[in-house]
Amino acid sequence: MCAIRRAPEYWTTLGSSKTRTSEQAIEGQRLIKQQLEELPPNTTVAFTDGSCMGNPGPCGAGAIIYNNEEEETIQYPVSNRGSILLAELVAIKLVLEKIDNYNYRNVKQLNLYSDSQSAIGIITLNWKSENYHKTIQEIKNRKKIGTKRHVEDNKCTCGEIESVEHFLLSCDNYSLDREKLRQSIYFKTGTLNLDLEELLNTEASADIQYAVSEFIDDTQRFDHLFV
Numbered sequence: 594m595c596a597i598r599r600a601p602e603y604w605t606t607l608g609s610s611k612t613r614t615s616e617q618a619i620e621g622q623r624l625i626k627q628q629l630e631e632l633p634p635n636t637t638v639a640f641t642d643g644s645c646m647g648n649p650g651p652c653g654a655g656a657i658i659y660n661n662e663e664e665e666t667i668q669y670p671v672s673n674r675g676s677i678l679l680a681e682l683v684a685i686k687l688v689l690e691k692i693d694n695y696n697y698r699n700v701k702q703l704n705l706y707s708d709s710q711s712a713i714g715i716i717t718l719n720w721k722s723e724n725y726h727k728t729i730q731e732i733k734n735r736k737k738i739g740t741k742r743h744v745e746d747n748k749c750t751c752g753e754i755e756s757v758e759h760f761l762l763s764c765d766n767y768s769l770d771r772e773k774l775r776q777s778i779y780f781k782t783g784t785l786n787l788d789l790e791e792l793l794n795t796e797a798s799a800d801i802q803y804a805v806s807e808f809i810d811d812t813q814r815f816d817h818l819f820v
Contacts, residue, residue: 606620607620607621607624609710610708625706628704632702632704633701633702635661635701635702636701636702636703636704637658637659637660637661637692637700637701637702637703637704638658638659638660638703638704638705638706639656639657639658639659639688639692639703639704639705639706640656640657640705640706640707641654641655641656641681641684641685641687641688641705641706641707642654642655642656642681642684642707642708643655643671643677643678643679643680643681643682643683643684643709643712644677644680645675645676645677645680648676648677649674649675649676650674650675651670651672651673651674651675652671652672652675652676652677652679652680653668653669653670653671653680654667654668654669654671654680654681654683654684654687655667655668655669655684656684656685656687656688656691658688658691658692660700665691667687667688667691669683669684669687671683676724677709678709678711678712678722678724678725679724679725679728681707681708681709681711681712682712682715682716682725682728682729682732683728684707685705685707685712685716685732686728686731686732686735688703688705689705689732689735689736690735693735715729716729716732716733716736726799727799727802730799730802730803730806731802733806734793734802734805734806734809749764749766750766751764751765751766757789757793758789760812760814761787761789761792761805761808762787762789766812767808767811767812767814770808770811770812771787771808773807773808773811774787774804774805774807774808775787777804777807778800778801778804781798781800781801781804782798782800782801792805793805
């Protein structure tokens with residue numbers, strides 16, 4: 594999943610989960626197979642899905658991750674009363690958290706596939722959403738930092754080893770942007786210290802998450818990764 598400026602053409606030809614014909618389903622499978630065959634070697638691939646009994650109603654999220662011939666399934670009960678969109682968003686978030694936090698330190702590239710046009714549009718095309726702003730912001734932050742953690746040869750342009758901590762807290766390339774981040778967080782929280790754990794905490798306030806996202810955008814560090 595990467596940022597795109599316009600929806601792909603096939604979005605208008607494959608229907609939706611409720612209206613899709615058998616021919617459209619076959620075409621969808623063909624497109625996915627083609628995309629998978631074109632991926633670079635050792636690409637980590639994840640498929641996500643959300644489900645809801647009624648809308649709103651009890652909902653859950655799931656995903657399957659393929660990494661270096663290994664397969665892992667994730668299942669998560671989301672809410673006793675939520676929407677299908679929330680479930681789809683949480684499914685994406687689960688994969689990014691898994692990649693960022695656990696046993697996938699050698700991931701060079703992650704391709705994530707979701708069958709929710711709404712979720713993809715909100716995250717990559719900045720479609721507006723009336724709800725779930727915190728979950729959406731968490732996904733955007735992790736997409737920008739977590740899944741791009743290992744880039745190029747792991748060397749920052751400043752000459753140091755690049756890591757999340759280096760990028761957020763110490764790289765001289767982004768001193769002015771970091772000072773803006775520091776002031777923004779001070780204005781919201783009253784503290785001048787930038788704490789890595791707090792900056793990456795998915796339970797942090799929306800204000801902190803927004804400030805981190807703004808810092809990432811200001812640095813333009815990952816702009817070349819988005820087409």
